[in-house]
Amino acid sequence: MKIGFIDGSFPKPAAGSKTFEQWSRVDLMVISWIWNSISKDIVEAFMYASSSPELWLELQRRYGRSNGPMLYQIQRELSTVSQGDLSVTAYLTKDSCFKLHGIPDWYKNLPEQKKKESGVKGFAASVTDVPCKERFQSPKF
Numbered sequence: 001m002k003i004g005f006i007d008g009s010f011p012k013p014a015a016g017s018k019t020f021e022q023w024s025r026v027d028l029m030v031i032s033w034i035w036n037s038i039s040k041d042i043v044e045a046f047m048y049a050s051s052s053p054e055l056w057l058e059l060q061r062r063y064g065r066s067n068g069p070m071l072y073q074i075q076r077e078l079s080t081v082s083q084g085d086l087s088v089t090a091y092l093t094k095d096s097c098f099k100l101h102g103i104p105d106w107y108k109n110l111p112e113q114k115k116k117e118s119g120v121k122g123f124a125a126s127v128t129d130v131p132c133k134e135r136f137q138s139p140k141f
Helices: 003-007 020-037 052-063 068-079 088-101 112-127
Strands: none
Touching: 003 020, 003 052, 020 052
16 A cells, blocks of 8 residues: 555545645655665665655666666676585585585594585585485495
């Protein structure tokens, strides 16, 4: 129902009417909700708005248009995000396996120096091709 304040379907009543005071209180609440959803870095630029429809229109004017090339660039950058040598998917798969099954005994028992040299990143890179359950079985010699 509050969407009616910003889309104009619940317009501001005439000053002095019975519903004006109630509308004003609810409108201030809607303005507050919108301000609290805006980044703290830019919210001051919108503090001058005298009503929620005015605030909403200003937000639409500034940020309503899509920038196709920038959107494509951001999507492309997100698709290549990695954690060390691993893709995000491989990293999160390894992380989920550790959370579900714990760190395998054979990894816990590696010499401390080797752990320091390779770190989890080196370990993770060496096991990414092994299915999750197999990663947590003791190695066969």
